[in-house]
Amino acid sequence: MKNLREDAFRIIKNSIDSVLPEKAVQQELEKMSLEDNIHIVAIGKAAWRMAKSAKDFLKDKVKNGIVITKYGHSQGTIESLQIYEAGHPIPDENTIKSTKKAIELVQNLRENDVVLFLVSGGGSALFEIPVEGVNLEDIKNVTDMLLKSGANIVEINTVRKHLSRVKGGNFAKLVEPAKIYSLVLSDVLGDRLDSIASGPAYPDSTTLEDVEKIIKKYDLTLSEKILHALKNETPKHLDNVETRIIGSVTKVCESAVKIAQNLGYNTMILTTTLDCEAKEAGSFLAAIVREEKERERPLNTPCAIILGGETVVHVRGKGKGGRNQELVLSAARGIKGYQEVLIASVGTDGTDGPTDAAGGIVDGETVNRLQEKGIDVEKVLNNNDSYHALQSVDGLVITGPTGTNVNDLTFILCN
Ligand SMILES: Nc1ncnc2c1ncn2[C@@H]1O[C@H](COP(=O)(O)OP(=O)(O)O)[C@@H](O)[C@H]1O
Ligand SMILES: O=C(O)[C@@H](CO)OP(=O)(O)O
Numbered sequence: 063m064k065n066l067r068e069d070a071f072r073i074i075k076n077s078i079d080s081v082l083p084e085k086a087v088q089q090e091l092e093k094m095s096l097e098d099n100i101h102i103v104a105i106g107k108a109a110w111r112m113a114k115s116a117k118d119f120l121k122d123k124v125k126n127g128i129v130i131t132k133y134g135h136s137q138g139t140i141e142s143l144q145i146y147e148a149g150h151p152i153p154d155e156n157t158i159k160s161t162k163k164a165i166e167l168v169q170n171l172r173e174n175d176v177v178l179f180l181v182s183g184g185g186s187a188l189f190e191i192p193v194e195g196v197n198l199e200d201i202k203n204v205t206d207m208l209l210k211s212g213a214n215i216v217e218i219n220t221v222r223k224h225l226s227r228v229k230g231g232n233f234a235k236l237v238e239p240a241k242i243y244s245l246v247l248s249d250v251l252g253d254r255l256d257s258i259a260s261g262p263a264y265p266d267s268t269t270l271e272d273v274e275k276i277i278k279k280y281d282l283t284l285s286e287k288i289l290h291a292l293k294n295e296t297p298k299h300l301d302n303v304e305t306r307i308i309g310s311v312t313k314v315c316e317s318a319v320k321i322a323q324n325l326g327y328n329t330m331i332l333t334t335t336l337d338c339e340a341k342e343a344g345s346f347l348a349a350i351v352r353e354e355k356e357r358e359r360p361l362n363t364p365c366a367i368i369l370g371g372e373t374v375v376h377v378r379g380k381g382k383g384g385r386n387q388e389l390v391l392s393a394a395r396g397i398k399g400y401q402e403v404l405i406a407s408v409g410t411d412g413t414d415g416p417t418d419a420a421g422g423i424v425d426g427e428t429v430n431r432l433q434e435k436g437i438d439v440e441k442v443l444n445n446n447d448s449y450h451a452l453q454s455v456d457g458l459v460i461t462g463p464t465g466t467n468v469n470d471l472t473f474i475l476c477n
């Protein structure tokens with residue numbers, strides 16, 4: 063007899079472990095054979111682990127460096143490196159302070175200096191100095207508005223890049239004439255390098271015209287000040303940068319397949335680019351579960367159907383939750399009453415929305431249990447309050463910050 067819940071937690075833990083950045087960073091550094099005079103700049107939720115791994119490998123070749131990560135995401139000191147924590151998903155004073163320190167570190171470098179730029183998702187909020195005429199408060203307001211608008215990360219970052227002195231390739235300009243080697247852990251679907259952490263060292267493919275379209279599409283009401291500041295185009299060519307991707311959602315899905323196979327499941331990856339509204343994704347997954355339960359399609363049971371991606375939530379309510387929690391709660395409606403099924407969805411960074419949960423896990427009994435407690439799922443979803451509902455039925459997945467960040471892993475287990 064299978065214990066689906068136990069298996070689900072094992073798949074989550076082991077597949078996230080498989081995308082921790084240490085090994086991938088060192089494998090890439092081995093190929094690069096860098097000389098001395100290396101300056102590390104690491105940004106994002108995986109910054110500390112990436113920097114620690116690079117420093118352990120390069121040892122005294124590293125002259126100095128800086129790590130800027132989210133609160134609670136650093137794990138102590140690293141020799142010769144300054145470690146900072148700052149606000150995410152909304153930037154704060156420490157974002158600006160630590161970014162200034164990073165600029166101080168690189169602005170007077172010479173041609174024989176190398177900046178090893180370690181980039182992971184989260185960097186947009188953690189690495190920022192606004193353009194002239196815009197202050198931190200303005201950036202906070204725009205970020206909040208964008209995050210709640212239902213815009214995807216490429217669209218969000220298109221706007222952010224055009225309000226920043228370090229995003230959209232601008233950081234690489236500040237580093238000139240020194241060279242930048244970027245190692246990037248991707249948390250953007252399709253691995254768009256100019257979007258991951260808003261591509262501080264990558265030529266920007268987006269334009270001020272794109273920004274205008276996004277403002278219209280999501281009906282964003284931006285202040286006169288912001289609209290006025292949106293006039294600087296980002297660099298479209300950079301001569302001093304080399305970039306390599308060292309991990310992405312594809313890898314975490316492939317690991318999940320192997321782990322599920324070892325646990326005795328028939329497996330398939332349905333997609334690695336799930337990108338619709340979280341609630342819709344949930345309904346769709348429930349439809350797949352019903353097909354499994356009624357007709358054993360698309361796989362014979364026991365089966366694990368695996369998806370990777372990043373859904374969006376147009377936040378209209380006042381509740382607490384995240385896209386993974388909202389996805390599974392939505393899915394729970396469509397699998398009500400079915401036995402031996404489960405749907406789980408987690409952010410590989412260990413945080414789903416502004417909550418302490420990585421995501422959620424539901425089964426055929428979840429909705430019944432909520433009803434017994436007098437909780438109306440539709441109301442919860444309308445108020446974007448998935449966290450409290452799932453919490454009351456033991457439906458949260460809590461991992462803590464994982465030290466990596468490669469989008470979201472979602473899967474169905476059916477027996
Ligand atoms: N109450 C809520 N319910 C569902 N989603 C929410 C809620 N509040 C915020 N979000 C979503 O959470 C996203 C930020 O979540 P987070 O996990 O930090 O993203 P990422 O891992 O991509 O940085 C926002 O884009 C927003 O859409
Ligand atoms: O920093 C960012 O721009 C995004 C994408 O890379 O990451 P996160 O969604 O984790 O904030």
Ligand SMILES: [Mg+2]
Nearest residue numbers: 183215249372
């Ligand atoms: Mg993200």
